Amino acid sequence: MSPEGARTRRTRSDSVRNRSEILDVAERHFADRGVSASLEAVARDAGVGSATLYRHFPTRDALLVELLDRRTAQVVSDIERLEQMADSGEALAGWMVALEEFFGVFDGLPGPLRDAFLEEHNPLASTCIGFIERTDHFLGAAQRDGKARADVSGRDLFLAALALSWARGSSLAGPDSPARLRALLRDGFAGPDAG
Amino acid sequence: MSPEGARTRRTRSDSVRNRSEILDVAERHFADRGVSASLEAVARDAGVGSATLYRHFPTRDALLVELLDRRTAQVVSDIERLEQMADSGEALAGWMVALEEFFGVFDGLPGPLRDAFLEEHNPLASTCIGFIERTDHFLGAAQRDGKARADVSGRDLFLAALALSWARGSSLAGPDSPARLRALLRDGFAGPDAG
DNA sequence: CGTGAAACGGGGTATGCCTCCGGATCATTA
DNA sequence: TAATGATCCGGAGGCATACCCCGTTTCACG
Structure with missing residues (x-):
């Protein structure tokens, strides 16, 4: 699905890094405080702005x-x-x-x-x-x-x-x-x- | 329980009125929007400050x-x-x-x-x-x-x-x-x- | 009526969700 | 390796809610 007709640019490395970091932190927070854990806190602990979190994952x-x-x-x-x-x-x-x-x-x-x-x-x-x-x-x-x-x-x-x-x-x-x-x-x- | 040893003052009429009004409005809001309905909105619709609501009912x-x-x-x-x-x-x-x-x-x-x-x-x-x-x-x-x-x-x-x-x-x-x-x-x- | 206890209410703080947009960063190409 | 432009970032800010503080008002009592 990635290599479609037109040439496609590789995903930026900081983007994949952030995404993965967010997932790791979210896993920890959800396990500790349940699925209603603060997304702001997840972003903070992942060393990322809240907008970045919402860009990767539009919803909880x-x-x-x-x-x-x-x-x-x-x-x-x-x-x-x-x-x-x-x-x-x-x-x-x-x-x-x-x-x-x-x-x-x-x-x-x-x-x-x-x-x-x-x-x-x-x-x-x-x-x-x-x-x-x-x-x-x-x-x-x-x-x-x-x-x-x-x-x-x-x-x-x-x-x-x-x-x-x-x-x-x-x-x-x-x-x-x-x-x-x-x-x-x-x-x-x-x-x-x-x- | 009310008439204890010492004389006790009658409850203020505005207090009982407010309490009853809050209950009526809360009933409506909870029925319409579920138990997570905004308590601020309940207070507003009851014509009462939020502090009054919390004084009568410390928690949801x-x-x-x-x-x-x-x-x-x-x-x-x-x-x-x-x-x-x-x-x-x-x-x-x-x-x-x-x-x-x-x-x-x-x-x-x-x-x-x-x-x-x-x-x-x-x-x-x-x-x-x-x-x-x-x-x-x-x-x-x-x-x-x-x-x-x-x-x-x-x-x-x-x-x-x-x-x-x-x-x-x-x-x-x-x-x-x-x-x-x-x-x-x-x-x-x-x-x-x-x- | 006067008086003081009781209750009021609006504004203040704190937290969380979500979005905007100027600016930084990275893959690509030469 | 340096220029370039697409891509992504981040913090500020708007909005909603919970909850509390404290100066002010209102009422019950005598």
């Missing part, structure tokens, strides 16, 4: 997309491990846990993802869609084996995982309530077909 | 407590209707729906409630506790009738209702996905005792 969500894509690679290994499992129901359950944990990397991450899920031209939407397709993959296999009810969709489970991760909250909730909520959800989607 | 949550307590009366009628139901399982399900709808009165309400649920000295915490006790009431009856699994608590279901309401989101999600998520949860808590 654009920054999130990049950060999440970085982390996705790590999740891929989980996927591959799960795909080898004999029991498709267990694989689906494992995938749901992986999803929920992924949403926990930054405090407050479920919010933007849910909103992107609703809005149309949100850069995070494609990230969501990728996860939903993965979920459909595992769900479909489980459904074929009778290990999951037929009247749910990947979208539903994606939203459910998002909600579970949201419920876990930013601070430490009851230590075992996440597990119980997970069990609640599982006996829902792993149960009989009854409506 | 304090305002929310008052507003929610007002609405609770309306929910009480639901409670009474549900308590008459023969099937305790249905009563529990109905209570969960009532909870979820209650959390939808203001956009973004589940967030503060979840946070109060975690923090200690949050004025909303008592509101949460009241709801949790109600939930325990319905849950206990259902459990005695074998209509609900024994390994969940009212806290769990309260959190689940909160999460469901959160998932529904501020904007219009898929029109039927809330119902499906509800079904998911129900077949979880209405299913067999299996762990």
Whole structure:
């Protein structure tokens, strides 16, 4: 895509340096203070003017997309491990846990993802869609084996995982309530077909 | 509590007037723009300086407590209707729906409630506790009738209702996905005792 | 009415988002 | 290596919100 018809100039080195530095600092700040961390502070710590930050990432969500894509690679290994499992129901359950944990990397991450899920031209939407397709993959296999009810969709489970991760909250909730909520959800989607 | 040992002066009439006006305007603004509506705007529309608003309600949550307590009366009628139901399982399900709808009165309400649920000295915490006790009431009856699994608590279901309401989101999600998520949860808590 | 306790309100500080535009920087070409 | 112009930078500034300080007003009481 870069070498289009007309000759194109190489990107300036300071630009790529700044972009990378911004991403590193943002990762740290988001991890420490959640997705609502001050972008001014990110720019400051990156040794960059705020305009530079906004030029590279017009919105907070654009920054999130990049950060999440970085982390996705790590999740891929989980996927591959799960795909080898004999029991498709267990694989689906494992995938749901992986999803929920992924949403926990930054405090407050479920919010933007849910909103992107609703809005149309949100850069995070494609990230969501990728996860939903993965979920459909595992769900479909489980459904074929009778290990999951037929009247749910990947979208539903994606939203459910998002909600579970949201419920876990930013601070430490009851230590075992996440597990119980997970069990609640599982006996829902792993149960009989009854409506 | 008012007429303590020493004589106490009657509250100034402008004070009670302002307080009431602030509450009315806040109700409108929260309903229109969600729980994050500008408090400055509320004060302005109430014809009051911002300091007066903060004097009456030190935090946004304090305002929310008052507003929610007002609405609770309306929910009480639901409670009474549900308590008459023969099937305790249905009563529990109905209570969960009532909870979820209650959390939808203001956009973004589940967030503060979840946070109060975690923090200690949050004025909303008592509101949460009241709801949790109600939930325990319905849950206990259902459990005695074998209509609900024994390994969940009212806290769990309260959190689940909160999460469901959160998932529904501020904007219009898929029109039927809330119902499906509800079904998911129900077949979880209405299913067999299996762990 | 007079009086003082109680409440008011506007303006002040602080923080964050986002944009403008003059000026610095870098890739390219010769 | 030096000139050149496209590209990118950065800080100042406009705007919105939260929250507090303190001189002034208003009301309840006697």
